[in-house]
Amino acid sequence: MEEKLKILVVDDDEVDRIAVRRALTKAGVEMELSEVGDGKSAIALLNNATSYDCVFLDYRLPDQDGLSLLQNLRSNNIRVPVVVLTGQGDDQIAVELMKAGASDYLSKSRLSSEILGQILRNTIRVHRAEMQVALANQQLRESNSLLIRKNQELEAQRRHIELQNxxxxxxxxxxxxxxxxxxxxxxxxxxxxxxxxxxxxxxxxxxxxxxxxxxxxxxxxxxxxxxxxxxxxxxxxxxxAGRLDLKPEIFDLSKLVNATVQEMRSLAEEKNLSLLIQIELQNLVVFNDPTRIRQILTNLLSNAIKFTESGSIAVELKEVPGNQVEIAVCDTGIGIAPADLENIFEAFRQVDQSTTRKYPGTGLGLPIIKALVQMMGGNITVESQLGQGSVFRIQLPRQISSSMQHGADGASNTHASAKKSFWKQENSRFAQEGLQNKSRDR
Missing domain, CATH: 1.20.58 (Methane Monooxygenase Hydroxylase; Chain G, domain 1)
Incomplete structure (x- = not known):
């Protein structure tokens, strides 16, 4: 071994101690050897001195036997590896010592440098491995205890958050x-x-x-x-509160859009803004809540007029795949910064939150629009660039489902049958009249 080992020999027979010393020296062990002749001196030395790498213990000592000494060491939490040296006929005793915590045993009659050196090396290797395992287990127990405390803290925080929620x-x-x-x-x-x-x-x-x-x-x-x-x-x-209900009916979407734009035209003219309409629909009839669609369009136009100082505002109405219609409101206004786009649909949120802001309002218009569009089974998107304007696109199903109406179940089946019949009549009428894509600029 290259490292220098600290070894203690406990034996009352000086000849036996010399034999152990010579065997270890001959085995090439680099060591610092200590020798004592009784158990009391061994206990005192092991308690007061720095840790030993190995103890060679004679079973038969003048003041106590090896088993008592070993139990004394373990009761004092001295975890040094112990190799018991036995005499003739002590093999059964050595087995008992092994059960009590001895690392190994060797009969003095078989003492040689090769055997003693091999036992020493194996004993130290096993002991160090056991110490590493014990340390790992201790760290694991500490980590487990820490995790338990953390889990308890997290559980307490969860309950607190739940209560706060x-x-x-x-x-x-x-x-x-x-x-x-x-x-x-x-x-x-x-x-x-x-x-x-x-x-x-x-x-x-x-x-x-x-x-x-x-x-x-x-x-x-x-x-x-x-x-x-x-x-x-x-x-x-x-x-x-979930108490706002849709009241769908069948109506001409183009008429509703035209009427809503006409109502807003005076506000646009006050700011010298052009207000245009472009309608590209083959079938103008939809089944939805006209009051809420008018509210959506009015809010979008109000915002467009409010945030546009010059230029134009356009309302585009067209068909999109999936039996849907799209209403787009385009303006040449101040635009929205990319960082603010994700926040504009939050309630009471405005780009300018100061009390001296130029553009007043509650900050509820867009959140209400988004909620209504989602109730109708549609979606709303926005494209915008600072200084160039914004485009709000709303895509809605041409015919909202009965589950979105929040109406009475008893009237839903009759209403559905009448709705289907009306759709067939309206589609037939539009086809006979040869309605094609309509484009209106006003």
Whole structure:
């Protein structure tokens, strides 16, 4: 062995100790050898000195036998490897010592440099392997204990998060209920303000000065704007609570688009914006909720007009694969930065969140649009570049399914039969009239 080993020989017979020393030297063992003649001295040395690599222990000592000494060592947690040296007829005792924790045993009658050197090397190799395994097991136990503590902490955190989630859900429910109640309550006086303002603006109510007419017109315009904001909050609270129902019917989509654009044309003309329509549909009839589609288109056009200072706004209506229709609103406005695109459909989220922002609003328009489109089984996408404008595309099924209506089950079958019959009549009529792709620019 190249390393220098620290070895202790415990034997009361000096001749036997010399024999062990010579055998180890002859075996080429580099060592620092210590010798004692009784068990008490061995215990004291092993307790106070640095660790030994191996102990050669004579079974028969003057103050105690080898078994007692070995038990004493183990009870004091001294894990040094022990090779027991026995005399004639002590083999059975040596086996008992092995069971008690001895590493190996050797009869003194068989003592030689080759055997002793081999036993020493094997003993040290096995002991070190056992120590590595014990260390690994200890580390494993510590890791396991750490994992158990971490799991307990994570479980506590999970329960805490679960509790917080329940509180947040309840807070959200209360918030939605509050918003719905307040929006509903505020709409009644707001409708009265708008109605009375409209009456005052009629000529039969009497002559008004220009200043009075301007003030009443402002009351009317701001009342309509506030009512629109209240309606947005009310719709959003209904969507959050799952209480907003679709009321589908069969209608001409091109007529609805044209009527909605005409309603928004005055706002576009105030900013000298061109408002165009392009319709490319073979079949103009759809089965959907016309009120909600009008709301979607109105919101998109309002945004387009709001964020466009010059240029034009176009509404495109066309067919897409999968028996769907697409409504696209294109503008030449300020555009949206790529980093903001993923956030524009979040509730109450606006690109400019400051109180001094140039463009007012609740930040609910696009979230409501997205929720309505998803209720209809469609999807909405946006393409935009800063300074060049935006394109919002909505693809909707030409005919929404009955599961999206949230209506009564008793009337659904009759409604479905009438709907199919109507579709056949309408498709036949359009085919007979030779309707082709229509393109309208207004």
């Amino acid at each position: 329940l509180k947040l859900i309840e807070a959200s429910r209360l918030k939605s209920q509050f918003l719905a109640t307040m929006s509903h309550e505020l709409r009644t006086p707001m409708n009265a303000i708008i109605g009375f303002s409209q009456l005052l603006l009629r000529p039969k109510c009497g002559e008004l000065t220009d200043k009075q007419q301007d003030m009443i017109q402002r009351i009317f315009n701001n009342g309509k704007h506030l009512l629109m904001l209240l309606n947005e909050v009310l719709d959003f609270s209904k969507l959050e």
